[in-house]
Amino acid sequence: MLETLAAGQLLFAALALGALYALVALGLNLVYGTMRLLNVAHGDLVMLGGYATYWAFAAAGIPPLAAVLLTASGGAALGAGAYRGLFRRLLAAPRATARIEANSLLAFFGLSVIVQNLAALAFTATPRGYEYLSGVVRIGEVAVTGGRLAAVALALALCAVVLAFLRRHVLGLAMRALVEQREAAAVVGVDIDRAQRASFVLGFGTAAVAGTLLSMTEQVSPFMGFPITIAAFVVVILGGLGRIEGTLAAAFLLGAIETYGVALTSPTYRSILVYGLFVTVLLVRPQGLLGRRAIVR
Amino acid sequence: MIARRRFVAGVGAGIAVAMQSRLAHAASTMVLRIGFSIAKTGIFATAAPSQLNAYELWRGQVNGRGGLTVAGTQRAVEFVQYDDQSNPTQAARIYEKLIVQDKVDLLLAPWGTPTHVAITPVLERFGFPMIGNTASSVKLRELRPGNIWFVTASFPDRVATALAKMLQANGVRSVALLTNLLPFGKEIKGFLEPALAQAGIAIRVNEEYPPDIKDMTALLTKVKQAAPDGVLALSYPADSPLYVRQAKELRITATFQFVLIGPAIDFFPKLLGSAASDIVTLGEWTPARNARARAFYDAYVAKFSEKPDYLDSLLSYVSCEILEQAVGKAGLDRDRLRAAVAHGTFETVNGTIRFTGVENTVTSTGFLQLQDGELQQVWPPAEATAKYRPKTAW
Numbered sequence: 001m002l003e004t005l006a007a008g009q010l011l012f013a014a015l016a017l018g019a020l021y022a023l024v025a026l027g028l029n030l031v032y033g034t035m036r037l038l039n040v041a042h043g044d045l046v047m048l049g050g051y052a053t054y055w056a057f058a059a060a061g062i063p064p065l066a067a068v069l070l071t072a073s074g075g076a077a078l079g080a081g082a083y084r085g086l087f088r089r090l091l092a093a094p095r096a097t098a099r100i101e102a103n104s105l106l107a108f109f110g111l112s113v114i115v116q117n118l119a120a121l122a123f124t125a126t127p128r129g130y131e132y133l134s135g136v137v138r139i140g141e142v143a144v145t146g147g148r149l150a151a152v153a154l155a156l157a158l159c160a161v162v163l164a165f166l167r168r169h170v171l172g173l174a175m176r177a178l179v180e181q182r183e184a185a186a187v188v189g190v191d192i193d194r195a196q197r198a199s200f201v202l203g204f205g206t207a208a209v210a211g212t213l214l215s216m217t218e219q220v221s222p223f224m225g226f227p228i229t230i231a232a233f234v235v236v237i238l239g240g241l242g243r244i245e246g247t248l249a250a251a252f253l254l255g256a257i258e259t260y261g262v263a264l265t266s267p268t269y270r271s272i273l274v275y276g277l278f279v280t281v282l283l284v285r286p287q288g289l290l291g292r293r294a295i296v297r
Numbered sequence: 298m299i300a301r302r303r304f305v306a307g308v309g310a311g312i313a314v315a316m317q318s319r320l321a322h323a324a325s326t327m328v329l330r331i332g333f334s335i336a337k338t339g340i341f342a343t344a345a346p347s348q349l350n351a352y353e354l355w356r357g358q359v360n361g362r363g364g365l366t367v368a369g370t371q372r373a374v375e376f377v378q379y380d381d382q383s384n385p386t387q388a389a390r391i392y393e394k395l396i397v398q399d400k401v402d403l404l405l406a407p408w409g410t411p412t413h414v415a416i417t418p419v420l421e422r423f424g425f426p427m428i429g430n431t432a433s434s435v436k437l438r439e440l441r442p443g444n445i446w447f448v449t450a451s452f453p454d455r456v457a458t459a460l461a462k463m464l465q466a467n468g469v470r471s472v473a474l475l476t477n478l479l480p481f482g483k484e485i486k487g488f489l490e491p492a493l494a495q496a497g498i499a500i501r502v503n504e505e506y507p508p509d510i511k512d513m514t515a516l517l518t519k520v521k522q523a524a525p526d527g528v529l530a531l532s533y534p535a536d537s538p539l540y541v542r543q544a545k546e547l548r549i550t551a552t553f554q555f556v557l558i559g560p561a562i563d564f565f566p567k568l569l570g571s572a573a574s575d576i577v578t579l580g581e582w583t584p585a586r587n588a589r590a591r592a593f594y595d596a597y598v599a600k601f602s603e604k605p606d607y608l609d610s611l612l613s614y615v616s617c618e619i620l621e622q623a624v625g626k627a628g629l630d631r632d633r634l635r636a637a638v639a640h641g642t643f644e645t646v647n648g649t650i651r652f653t654g655v656e657n658t659v660t661s662t663g664f665l666q667l668q669d670g671e672l673q674q675v676w677p678p679a680e681a682t683a684k685y686r687p688k689t690a691w
Contacts, residue, residue, distance in 0.1 A: 009547065013514035116338070125337060126346040126603070129538070129568025136546055136691070143546050219538060219568050223342045227509065263515035267506035268478065 008142040010259055016148065018255025019155035023210045024228055025235035025247045026162055027203035033179035033242030034199040035091060037104040041112035042207055042232055043225030047119060049075060049211020050220035054128045064132055064216050065150060068209055075208025079200035091196060112225070119222035127219035151213035158209060159248060162202065166244055171198050179242045234274065238281050240291025250289055253277075329365050329372040332395035333405040336412070339383025340508050344534040345408040347562060347606030348431055351613035352376070352405060354593075354600055355621075365621060368628040377401050385415030392416045396423045402629055406430045406616060408609070410481040413437070413445070420444040426635040429655075430616040431609045435484055438655050446638055446652045448615045448645075450581050450660035451608075453481065457488030459662040460555065461496040463577075463676045464527060467685055469553045471525040473502035475516060475532070475540070482531035482557060489529070501525045510536055513543045520549055527553030534559040538568055545572045545691035552687035553577065555664075561607040566670055573667050575688035580608045581663030582647050583674050585682050593646040607665060607672050615645045 028042045049071045056062040056070060086107075090096045096103070133146030144152075166172035174195040177185035186192055210228075214220070235254055239246030254274065261273035281289060333352070336345040356374045364371035377399050381388035388407045395401045396419070404420075404427040406413060413432035417440075420427055426444045433452045437445075464472065472493065476486045483505075493500060501523035504516055517540075520528060528551045530540045537559030544554070559565050560578035584594035593614060597605040605611060619638065627637035643650045650657050664676040666685060673683035 007518065009518060010514055013512050017512055120337065124346055125342050125349075127343045127534070127562075127564045127568075129564050131568065131570035134545075134570050134572065136548070143548060145542065145546055148542075148546070217542065219343070219564055221343050223338045226338075259512060259515060262512075263518070267504065267510055267513075267516055270507055270510065 008140055010263060012142045012144060012152075014256045014259035015156075015252070016152045016255070017258055018252035019152050019159065020210065020213070021231055021235050021254055022159050022248050022251035023155045023206055023213070025232040025239070025251055026159060026244065027206040027210075028229075028232045029236045029239070029242060029244060029247045030175070030199050031203040032236065033244065034175055035087070035178075035196055036097075036101045037087065037108070038101060039108045039203070040105060040229055040233075041108045041115060041225075042203075043227070043229030044112050044115040044119075045075060045078070045204055045207035045225075046211040046214060046228050047220065047222065047225040048078075048115070049208030050215040050224065051119065051123055051128070051211070052208070053212040053215045054130060054220055057130050057132065058128075064147075064212055065154075068154065068212050071208040071212045072205045076201040076205035078208070079202070079204025080197060082204070083197050083200040087200070088193070088196075112229075116222050116225065123222060125222055127221045129219040130215075132216055145217070147216040151216045155210070155213055158206060162206065163244065163248070165202075171195065175199055175202075176244075179244070234278050238278060238289055240288025243288055243290045246288050246290030253289070327364075327370075327372055328375045329367060329403065330375050330377050330399070330401045331403045331405055332377040332392075332399055332401035334379050334381035334388045334391040334395075334407045334412070334416075336383040336408045337380035339381075340533075340535060341383040341409050341412075344431075344558070344562070344606075344609060347609040348406075348408050348613040350597065350601050351605065351610040352617065354597055355614055355617035357600070358596070359621065366625045376405075381407055381412065383409075383412075385411045388412045389415045389419050392419045393423075396425055403620060403624065405620070406432070406613070409479075410434050410484075411479065413447075414480065417442050417445050424631055424635075426631060426638055428616040428619050428638065430612040432481070433656075434480065435488070441654060443639075444635060446619075446655050446657075448612050448619065448647075448650060448657050450657055450662045451579055452656060452662075453484035454488045455662040456485050456579065457492040459664070459676065460489065460529070461492035461498065463664060463685075464493070464498055464553060465496045466678075467553060467687070469498060469527040471499040471501050471523075472527040472529050472553075473520040473523055473525045473551070474500050474504070475502070475513075475520070475528065475530045476505045477510075477532050477536060477557075478505050478507055479533055482533070485531055485557070489531075499525075506536075508533060508535065510539065513539055514547075517543050517547050517549060520544075520551075521547050525551050527551050527555065529555045531557045532559060533557070534562060538565065541569050541572050541576065548691065552689060554688045558608065560667055561609070561665060561672060563603040563606070566667055572691050574670075574690075575666060575668065575686050577664050577666045577675065577685070578608075578672075580611075580665040580672070581660055581674065581680070582607055582611045583665070583672060583682050585674075586646065586648060589644070590646045611647060615647050615650065618645045619643045619650065 031037050031039050052071045053064050053067045056067040135146050136143050137146050137149055166176055174190045177190050178195050235250045239250030257273055257277055262270055335349050336342050359365050359374050364373045379391045406429045408431050410432040413429050429445050429447045433447045433449045435454050476482045502519050532540055537556045555577045557579055560576050561580050566573045584591045622643050623637040627633035651659050661677050663674055665672045666675045675681050675685040
């Protein structure tokens with residue numbers, strides 16, 4: 001058993017799960033953190049990214065690693081469009097902003113149903129898949145298909161880039177200011193509109209890229225998004241709503257719990273482990289692992 | 298004067314409405330409404346299109362021939378379908394609605410064993426006969442329901458016996474058994490354990506996993522360490538590719554690789570390429586079965602631009618064929634229809650079918666193998682279209 005737990009293969013599996021969770025949850029938490037919008041259609045953006053990559057590969061022969069640029073731009077454009085067309089005016093109205101959290105849940109749920117069914121209508125519910133970088137690469141004792149390795153590497157790199165952007169770039173700092181203190185950010189001259197648009201662009205773009213990476217390792221179907229949304233929500237709540245670093249920490253923790261927990265017990269305990277951790281964190285630290293308790297004066 | 302005009306206009310409108318209503322009624326009685334639920338969302342949504350496509354193909358063909366013959370008259374087939382969200386309880390509610398509120402003329406089956414099991418009490422309560430397809434359950438068979446039949450030859454006890462025989466015939470002495478917790482896999486496992494013991498085949502790893510599994514590394518590390526001759530993955534379409542991909546990564550060396558459901562679907566070899574080669578799976582049909590089988594295959598490919606699922610599309614289409622032939626003989630009277638199905642003999646794309654109790658006892662339980670991108674029947678030997686090949690590479 002110890003030999004199994006110490007194996008690099010298991011570590012890679014935990015890392016792979018964590019990287020995917022991180023990339024998906026990052027976008028979700030960014031949109032929530034800056035605007036308090038609960039995007040339950042986030043997984044459907046992943047699905048759309050997956051389909052875009054599949055069709056780019058199947059119809060035009062564009063390799064997924066090149067299609068990443070297309071899906072990222074497509075996702076970003078969709079984010080900018082959604083912000084401009086649907087949410088900009090809503091967020092500008094103070095009365096609507098007060099109810100935005102509950103209303104956004106309903107709005108995005110409706111959007112999710114529409115997107116899923118339109119996808120089923122357009123692509124049929126038949127799963128689609130393609131073979132890409134399927135050769136096994138050996139790194140020490142770890143064996144992994146080229147596609148999975150590339151997907152994990154790209155996911156990690158993108159998470160690092162987003163984190164660096166949020167910490168170093170002026171727009172990233174503006175977005176963080178919005179997460180920390182929305183009203184105070186406005187007082188000190190942060191361009192709220194620009195920061196909100198950037199959150200949508202980044203959130204939707206990373207989700208679409210996650211779709212590309214997922215399609216490199218598994219089949220895509222119109223209804224693949226919902227379980228992804230659920231996993232992302234678990235990560236976001238574990239890490240703390242609006243806490244970007246917390247999201248990354250929670251994603252890798254969840255990946256490790258799933259992988260090592262299953263290795264130590266049985267795969268049938270997966271849900272108990274995941275949701276056990278979830279409930280424990282909610283009871284012990286309701287603000288999330290790296291969240292801060294809100295002080296109301 | 299105005300009052301008289303109004304009166305005449307009113308009477309005219311009334312007559313027009315009445316005539317329209319009669320015409321509409323006549324038109325509606327000429328349509329044959331067939332209801333079913335389908336897993337458009339949820340965990341079975343990946344598998345259900347194989348079934349729905351077969352239904353659509355059959356409906357198109359029947360309507361192309363002028364409709365389904367009912368008591369000497371042809372009636373156009375219309376589907377009444379709802380998404381059961383892969384939720385058996387929801388499916389049971391839908392079938393009750395189809396019978397009570399929608400008052401459909403006939404029923405087709407939903408996807409999967411749990412859903413079939415859930416709707417059986419509804420069929421029994423209303424005495425509504427239905428031909429099951431993508432399912433089988435020994436537990437259900439033992440309850441001897443009178444309104445459901447299963448066209449498959451893959452009842453869990455028969456699958457277990459045939460698989461043990463095939464393993465024995467190919468020199469497999471030990472296996473790893475990985476079971477998805479869904480009912481069909483669990484039932485097969487229940488019969489497989491004693492069948493393997495009887496055949497002298499050791500089970501070196503025996504693990505279960507949930508349907509929403511995301512990673513099998515821990516599970517397959519155990520399999521690799523145990524180094525069995527064969528791996529029997531009692532998996533479903535959503536997790537079958539995950540098994541194959543990770544078994545390839547870990548270089549599982551077992552030469553007999555059985556993956557229960559998934560490899561017979563068109564997307565499987567496209568997604569996995571050479572890793573899918575020489576995988577054995579459940580199924581007793583290829584287009585080489587008979588002339589009708591080839592015609593079905595060609596029509597399916599022409600309509601959907603992909604190959605049919607050799608398991609589920611086939612079973613679904615066969616259930617439609619049986620329903621069509623039974624209705625042709627008995628009409629829509631449920632008692633006569635029930636008797637026609639229970640005692641009839643049907644010519645289908647999968648050969649002749651008859652039922653003993655709820656079970657198709659004519660078709661032999663078989664297994665397919667993906668060889669060079671094509672599914673070949675490799676068991677039973679008498680019906681094989683190709684010889685079984687051990688899997689020596691991923």
